[in-house]
Amino acid sequence: MTSPLAAPVRLTQYARGGGCACKIPPGELETVLAGLAGPVSAAGDGEPLLLGGDDGDDAAVLRVGDGRAVVSTVDFFTPVVDDAYDWGRIAACNALSDVYAVGGEPVMAVNLLAWPRDALPWEVAREVLRGGRDMAALAGCPIAGGHSIDDAEPKYGLAVTGIADPDRLLRLDAGRPGVPLSLTKPLGLGVLNARHKATGEVFADAVDTMTTLNAEAGRLALERDIGCATDVTGFGLLGHLYKLARASGVTAVVDSSAVPYLDGARAAVRDGFVPGGSRRNLAWVSPHTDFGRIAEEERLLLADAQTSGGLLVAGELPGAPVVGELVGRGRHTLIVR
Numbered sequence: 001m002t003s004p005l006a007a008p009v010r011l012t013q014y015a016r017g018g019g020c021a022c023k024i025p026p027g028e029l030e031t032v033l034a035g036l037a038g039p040v041s042a043a044g045d046g047e048p049l050l051l052g053g054d055d056g057d058d059a060a061v062l063r064v065g066d067g068r069a070v071v072s073t074v075d076f077f078t079p080v081v082d083d084a085y086d087w088g089r090i091a092a093c094n095a096l097s098d099v100y101a102v103g104g105e106p107v108m109a110v111n112l113l114a115w116p117r118d119a120l121p122w123e124v125a126r127e128v129l130r131g132g133r134d135m136a137a138l139a140g141c142p143i144a145g146g147h148s149i150d151d152a153e154p155k156y157g158l159a160v161t162g163i164a165d166p167d168r169l170l171r172l173d174a175g176r177p178g179v180p181l182s183l184t185k186p187l188g189l190g191v192l193n194a195r196h197k198a199t200g201e202v203f204a205d206a207v208d209t210m211t212t213l214n215a216e217a218g219r220l221a222l223e224r225d226i227g228c229a230t231d232v233t234g235f236g237l238l239g240h241l242y243k244l245a246r247a248s249g250v251t252a253v254v255d256s257s258a259v260p261y262l263d264g265a266r267a268a269v270r271d272g273f274v275p276g277g278s279r280r281n282l283a284w285v286s287p288h289t290d291f292g293r294i295a296e297e298e299r300l301l302l303a304d305a306q307t308s309g310g311l312l313v314a315g316e317l318p319g320a321p322v323v324g325e326l327v328g329r330g331r332h333t334l335i336v337r
């Protein structure tokens, strides 16, 4: 479904970066944030903040009593596709994803909108907000208000509140040796979005992937008593897996031949459509990774900055390929075979 505007503007042309590829590089972010986070509970020590510390988990989770926890997360970014309605859906889906990534269920959200009011018509902003509303409605999560500013580049996203069972969370530090790794969406979103921004070609499968909620994946993980997961977004599969393995004190092994890709992803890399964020991700993980004889093109694909990607789960999920496993901590935090 696309926007019904007479002469659609190419939204991606109004921003330098796009989607999760416009995130602050992981190394720089961690340096800025170091030491500023509050104490987080080690299991059972009475501290109410269960997630939200230095590991960089997907959302903050606070125990509120009576066996309940509140989940809080926020995500917004510049246009990742030209179509306003689709961008709204993608941004909302991506923001909701962090609630599912910690094992929560979204219950309410508010909009964050930055709009270049001199350069872009308000009817385009309405389409963005309509897309966000429709995606949140699919998640059973009403959007109840928000905040809007005049800005040089358009930006959109949500702050989402969720609920969770404090004893059944999905966290970065709960990975254990011997456990397989599953990935619920194919990679290639960053390079395909870069191609779309440069050429205007539309990749329908990529839009479908970015607008698929991670609700089912999160539910399946909890049903199987899995306790360790994250979503694959701007830091790419390797960046997010590095964070998970580091927090869990293990080494993660990736079977590169088992990793699924969207059609056209490889061609996009070969044709030079690689977001700067994907290169920065690769530079960030490379000192901690044994790549063996893996070629540069494959490394870039594995580090590609995703937008609204799937869940990376330490465990097996029906329908999701196993892309590697966790092993005891070795010399490298990541091994790619």
Ligand SMILES: Nc1ncnc2c1ncn2[C@@H]1O[C@H](COP(=O)(O)OP(=O)(O)OP(=O)(O)O)[C@@H](O)[C@H]1O
Pocket: 020, 023, 029, 033, 052, 055, 056, 057, 058, 059, 073, 075, 094, 095, 098, 231, 232, 233, 234, 235
């Ligand atoms: N300005 C900030 N202040 C405090 N913590 C921050 C700030 N920006 C990011 N973080 C934290 O850094 C970690 C990494 O953030 P990041 O946005 O990359 O991951 P995320 O929340 O999982 O988002 P997404 O999955 O959409 O990429 C998270 O734990 C986040 O809460």
Ligand SMILES: [Mg+2]
Pocket: 057, 058, 098, 101, 230, 231, 232, 233
């Ligand atoms: Mg996340």
